[in-house]
Amino acid sequence: MDLNTILSQLETANEEDIEKLLQQYNRENMHTFSFDQKEETLRSKLCQSVLTVLGKQVQPSCQKTCLETLRILSRDKRVLGPVATREGMLILGGMARLRAGQEEGDNQNSSQDCTQSEEEERVVVEALKCLCNVVYNSPAAQQVSVDVQLAHGLCASLRTARSWHHEVGLFTLRLLFLLSALLPDVRVVLRREWHAVRLLTEVLEHTLDVRWVGPYEAARPDPQALPLPAEDNERAMEALKALFNLTLSEAGGEEDDHQFRLIAAILRHLLMLKTETEEKTEEAHSHAVNLLNNLPVSCLDVLIDIPVQGGQEKYGGKNMDAVQVLLDFMEKRIDKGSNFKEGLTPVLSLLTEGSRHHREIRRYIKAQVLPPLKDVKIRPEIGTTIRNKLVRLMTHVDMGVKQTAAEFLFVLCKESVDNLLKYTGYGNAAGLLVARGLLAGGRGETQYSEDEDSDTEEYKSAKPFINPITGHVEEPMPNPIEEMTEEQKEYEAQKLVNMFDKLSRQNVIRPMGVRPDGTLAPLEETLCDPHEDNSGSDSD
Known part of the structure; x- marks a missing residue:
């Protein structure tokens, strides 16, 4: 349909005709992702x-159709000027029942409006979809959303999460994610002033049906229970x-520590759940890993300290x-x-830090990843x-x-160079040792417990030949010089x-040595000066 025709008719059409006109436009453009640049002004x-x-004041059915049209148009960031204004964002915020720019008390009351009809709910969903597109595609709209306190309205909506219909909750959380990612x-304001971390934690509790049996212990999921429904999983991922x-920014204080442990x-409860596929x-485990990486490493003891459900005696009852x-x-990610x-x-970073700071986690992971060596005939x-x-x-x-x-393997070896070389070989570990200045051996700076690092009899007997x-x-390789005469050996040596x-004269190669601190340096820098005065040094 010609845009000039639509624009001219919209000026004089009644509500019913506007709805029909826009419905036709929506059908024709629903799956259009590239727009004619010549019509940019008309679309604006x-x-x-x-x-x-x-x-x-138009009926919900007309509102829904108008919002569908805006959602289609909002895919094109070049035409969002009229929407990326205070008036435009307030209209969309009002349609989404966010009441952006109102005082907190008004906001809470508006979030608890009387039960909506199905048609009114579709209006809210379409408005939230529009806001997601507009905020994502328009830096101007992002700034206006700050001015009208759109995020504050979203936090008020989070307080009513238990009464959410699926799509309302999904796109509310998605819009909050976009604002927190882009701004x-x-x-900072969401976290410090509007307590969004606590609100989102409560949303997760409700969505995942967490039942507490201890201060930081959720009841074990029933093995016979149905998988987490797809809709609940979608909302949980957005949260x-x-x-x-x-949680990207720094935190501190007892309140933060309690919230992070929750x-x-x-x-942990999520890691033990299964979804429909x-x-x-x-995907759920991936998001859980990412978030765990943001939490203080001291909070990771919550993953293993589960007194009601018990643990393995071998690992301190954890x-x-x-x-x-x-x-x-x-391992699945490696196999991909x-x-x-x-x-x-x-996940490697998470397991590394968990192992570095929690002895039981390190001991358990090492038993799975680096069990005592037996067969040392294979690289x-x-x-x-x-x-x-x-x-x-x-x-x-x-x-x-x-x-x-x-780094992960190094930490499992308690940052001991000898232990690392035992499991990996010098050739594989050289990069780490150079980076850490440990070519001469030794340990990293972290202090570890003195638990036993026993070797198998097979390894002990094979160790001299490794x-x-x-x-x-x-x-054993055949010796190539065994059948040579002394003259041939001398000739090959001189040739080498x-x-x-x-190569040395042409600077193609440069002899290197190892400094006392384990770092590489040109050979001449690592050799002792034969004329150096050592009279004042201590004798061995």
Whole structure:
């Protein structure tokens, strides 16, 4: 339908004709994602005309149709000028029942309006969808949303989460996520003044049906219970994304510590849940991992300290079910073989910090990842065990993935160079050791407990024959000089010396040595000066 025709008819049409006119436009453009640039001005005028209609007292059915039109138009960021104004945002906020810009008491009352009809509810949903598009596509609208305190209206809506219909809740949470992602200043206000972290935590509690049996302990999900419904899972994911944004900034104080421990307990509950599909379960676990990374590492003890449900005596009576879920999730992400940076490094970082600061977590993970060595005839990077997979990642082309995997194994070895080399070989560990200045051996700076690190009899007997570079026992190779004469040996040796001398003179290679602190340096810097006065040094 020609836009000039629509605009001319909208000026004089009654409510019923406006609805029919826009419904036809919506049908023709519902699946259109690219618009003719020549009609940009006309589409902008259509935005203004639709807002004018919405500003009048029209029936919910007409409001819904107008909002559908605005939602279609809001895909084009070039025509959002009329909407990205105080008047436009207040109209959409009013349609979404957010009452942006009102005082807190008025806001709470408006969030508790009388029961809406199905048609009125569709108006709210369409308005929220429009706001999501407009906020995402228009920096001007983002600034106006700050001026009219749109996020404050969303927080008032969070207080009524128990009475939400699915789509109202879903798009309320999505809009809050967008505002917290795009506007760092709003993030701070949401957290400090409007207590959005607490409100979102309560939304998660309700959505995941958490039942508390201890201060930070949720009842174990019934193994026979149905999987988490798809709609509940969708809302939970949006709440987790918003919480991730709000917990990015630094926190402190007893109130924050309590809130973060509650979140950790809810995330443990989520890790133990199953959704309707394996793919959705993995997505839920991914969001849980991301949020756990934002929490203070001291709060991770909530994952294992579950007195009512008990734990394993071997690990101080701690319950390791959630840690095992995280290990399984990590291995799945490794097996996918792609998108390691975003998909794998968060869970590796989480398990690394958990192991560094919580002895029982480290001991449990090490037993699963680095069990005592028995077969040392195969290179550490070859095989299908979780150790083999992680050692392969230590030489990955992506520096971030490589460093994160190496750091994880290093922490499991209590930051002992000797232990790390035992499990990985010097060749795989060299990158980490250079970065940490530990080529000469030793330990990292973190202090660890003195629990036993026993070796198997198989490893002890094979240890003298292990190649420290490759980390395995190699088959003996035939000696190429055994059948040479003394003259041939001398000739080959001189030839090798000449080759190195030539490369050195041309600066192709430069002899390197290791400083006392373990870092690499040119050889001449690491050699002692034969004329140096050592008379004042202590004798051994």
